Amino acid sequence: MIPEATVARLPVYLRALTALADNGIRTCSSEDLASAAGVNSAKLRKDLSYLGSYGTRGVGYDVDYLRYQIAREIGVTQDWPVVIVGIGNLGHALANYSGFRSRGFRVVALLDADPALIGQTVAGVEVQPFDDLEEIVRTHDVAIGVIATPAFAAQDVADRMVAMGITSILNFAPAVLTVPEGVDVRKVDLSIELQILAYHEQRKAGGATQGAAAAAAATDGGAA
Amino acid sequence: MIPEATVARLPVYLRALTALADNGIRTCSSEDLASAAGVNSAKLRKDLSYLGSYGTRGVGYDVDYLRYQIAREIGVTQDWPVVIVGIGNLGHALANYSGFRSRGFRVVALLDADPALIGQTVAGVEVQPFDDLEEIVRTHDVAIGVIATPAFAAQDVADRMVAMGITSILNFAPAVLTVPEGVDVRKVDLSIELQILAYHEQRKAGGATQGAAAAAAATDGGAA
DNA sequence: CCAATTTTGTTCTCACGTTCACAAACTCCT
DNA sequence: AGGAGTTTGTGAACGTGAGAACAAAATTGG
Ligand SMILES: NC(=O)c1ccc[n+]([C@@H]2O[C@H](COP(=O)([O-])OP(=O)(O)OC[C@H]3O[C@@H](n4cnc5c(N)ncnc54)[C@H](O)[C@@H]3O)[C@@H](O)[C@H]2O)c1
Ligand SMILES: NC(=O)c1ccc[n+]([C@@H]2O[C@H](COP(=O)([O-])OP(=O)(O)OC[C@H]3O[C@@H](n4cnc5c(N)ncnc54)[C@H](O)[C@@H]3O)[C@@H](O)[C@H]2O)c1
Numbered sequence: 113m114i115p116e117a118t119v120a121r122l123p124v125y126l127r128a129l130t131a132l133a134d135n136g137i138r139t140c141s142s143e144d145l146a147s148a149a150g151v152n153s154a155k156l157r158k159d160l161s162y163l164g165s166y167g168t169r170g171v172g173y174d175v176d177y178l179r180y181q182i183a184r185e186i187g188v189t190q191d192w193p194v195v196i197v198g199i200g201n202l203g204h205a206l207a208n209y210s211g212f213r214s215r216g217f218r219v220v221a222l223l224d225a226d227p228a229l230i231g232q233t234v235a236g237v238e239v240q241p242f243d244d245l246e247e248i249v250r251t252h253d254v255a256i257g258v259i260a261t262p263a264f265a266a267q268d269v270a271d272r273m274v275a276m277g278i279t280s281i282l283n284f285a286p287a288v289l290t291v292p293e294g295v296d297v298r299k300v301d302l303s304i305e306l307q308i309l310a311y312h313e314q315r316k317a318g319g320a321t322q323g324a325a326a327a328a329a330a331t332d333g334g335a336a
Numbered sequence: 337m338i339p340e341a342t343v344a345r346l347p348v349y350l351r352a353l354t355a356l357a358d359n360g361i362r363t364c365s366s367e368d369l370a371s372a373a374g375v376n377s378a379k380l381r382k383d384l385s386y387l388g389s390y391g392t393r394g395v396g397y398d399v400d401y402l403r404y405q406i407a408r409e410i411g412v413t414q415d416w417p418v419v420i421v422g423i424g425n426l427g428h429a430l431a432n433y434s435g436f437r438s439r440g441f442r443v444v445a446l447l448d449a450d451p452a453l454i455g456q457t458v459a460g461v462e463v464q465p466f467d468d469l470e471e472i473v474r475t476h477d478v479a480i481g482v483i484a485t486p487a488f489a490a491q492d493v494a495d496r497m498v499a500m501g502i503t504s505i506l507n508f509a510p511a512v513l514t515v516p517e518g519v520d521v522r523k524v525d526l527s528i529e530l531q532i533l534a535y536h537e538q539r540k541a542g543g544a545t546q547g548a549a550a551a552a553a554a555t556d557g558g559a560a
Numbered sequence: 561c562c563a564a565t566t567t568t569g570t571t572c573t574c575a576c577g578t579t580c581a582c583a584a585a586c587t588c589c590t
Numbered sequence: 591a592g593g594a595g596t597t598t599g600t601g602a603a604c605g606t607g608a609g610a611a612c613a614a615a616a617t618t619g620g
Binding site: 119120122123124126127128148149150185186187188190192194201202204205206208209211212215216217255256279280281282286288289290294296298300301302303304305306307308309310311312313314316317 | 343344346347348350351352372373374409410411412414416418425426428429430432433435436439440441479480503504505506510512513514518520522524525526527528529530531532533534535536537538540541
């Protein structure tokens with residue numbers, strides 16, 4: 113129903129609305145919100161139109177009302193239990209990330225295969241053996257899993273997650289995951305992002321081969 | 337010249353080719369590589385055609401040769417110096433990330449505003465005060481900066497980076513950055529990814545309002 | 561050397577996403 | 591009440607990307 117590109121922007125609007133509300137702003141125009149969210153105002157209005165008609169012509173949008181409507185549409189008015197698998201460098205950072213909790217996601221378990229980690233407390237949650245996955249998923253009705261293991265283990269972890277009933281996976285490991293129909297996978301890959309930046313950087317430098325050129329002769333624009 | 341969507345996939349092909357090479361495979365068809373990269377083979381061939389004609393009809397692609405060509409096109413045959421600003425939970429994880437080094441990115445400095453962190457060694461690199469940014473950028477010809485500070489500090493850090501000559505920024509803070517023309521910004525936002533998953537999860541559950549429904553009545557497909 | 565087979569590179573078509581432009585709908589002021 | 595001024599919601603034009611289909615080019619076998 114709602115285009116995928118729009119779905120990906122709704123959380124950005126939500127964040128911008130929260131920032132406006134924190135500043136005591138109660139009403140905003142599509143222009144205001146678009147600027148806060150870093151998008152074109154026409155695109156913003158079209159995106160919002162997929163949710164319904166929550167604005168008032170000549171006036172704009174009620175910040176709190178729109179915020180609630182978007183939150184409801186995304187599904188963050190309810191609490192989502194989440195498990196994190198792989199409590200290494202990245203897993204620790206994720207477990208300590210406060211942005212989880214504040215946006216409706218609750219870390220119900222931290223799992224790892226390394227016996228040395230089991231029993232340690234990270235961010236107030238005890239690390240459990242990976243084999244506890246089944247019980248945790250069943251007990252807490254977990255639908256979302258986060259993979260922060262090395263790449264070689266990622267597919268295996270994903271398979272086990274799917275077998276236990278998890279239907280949404282956020283994957284930080286640099287590996288292509290194969291999952292059955294009906295399971296959503298999103299990947300976050302730092303090194304891909306850096307490589308994309310490097311590509312554009314190389315172009316800016318005029319395709320010079322040696323060293324990182326400092327002079328950025330902006331051939332091709334592309335500010336985000 | 338090369339479509340943005342293609343640029344974003346080239347690093348994935350590169351990773352897949354490396355995996356094939358590690359398995360001793362010296363030649364592969366577009367079908368093989370596409371499958372390893374998780375894309376359609378027609379799309380793969382079209383993507384590669386933007387780089388040139390590096391395959392042989394009736395045979396396929398030489399793994400090492402193609403790998404070099406893609407690496408050169410992206411720009412990862414050279415070394416890219418990178419600075420990381422904000423050495424908190426996430427900054428620590430990034431500093432310890434081995435995938436940086438192995439893909440041509442070299443962390444030349446870790447910067448933070450917190451005096452308590454200055455002087456500490458993280459992943460073999462000493463944390464320096466943020467004010468050292470100018471000297472570091474000048475000394476190492478740094479073009480790429482990573483922001484891992486809290487959101488409220490992100491725009492300020494970005495401004496200072498741009499003023500020092502950095503032209504590519506990878507931003508982990510949940511904030512919209514405004515930068516001049518010619519500067520590229522890419523953002524990685526964990527909570528946005530989770531919210532997108534939550535949206536689809538809610539749809540799978542039939543839009544039920546209470547709790548996280550376990551029964552995933554796959555109404556709308558969407559496996560990645 | 562030539563035909564059969566394989567696999568690339570490319571063309572064509574369709575779907576999706578973005579942006580412009582404007583009528584509809586609301587407020588405010590006189 | 592009515593007109594002027596705003597701002598939304600959306601139809602239409604445009605651009606980009608995905609995928610099917612096929613001709614061109616290489617190998618292999620006779
Ligand atoms: N550190 C970063 O900043 C960073 C950035 C981007 C991507 N990544 C990726 O994220 C992943 C984790 O990175 P990291 O630096 O935390 O690595 P890490 O080695 O520090 O941690 C990996 C953890 O996964 C555990 N593990 C291994 N196999 C497992 C299994 N089968 N089941 C459960 N747990 C298992 C290990 O015991 C370890 O604790 C890697 O794939 C890495 O490429 C990391
Ligand atoms: N921890 C995670 O897993 C995670 C995940 C996604 C996004 N993020 C985002 O990444 C950012 C960092 O997260 P974190 O958990 O590491 O936070 P943190 O609070 O642990 O670390 C932030 C660091 O930035 C430093 N800092 C603050 N202002 C600065 C400035 N002006 N200049 C230089 N350094 C400054 C602080 O001293 C601190 O060391 C946040 O914006 C967070 O929302 C974190």
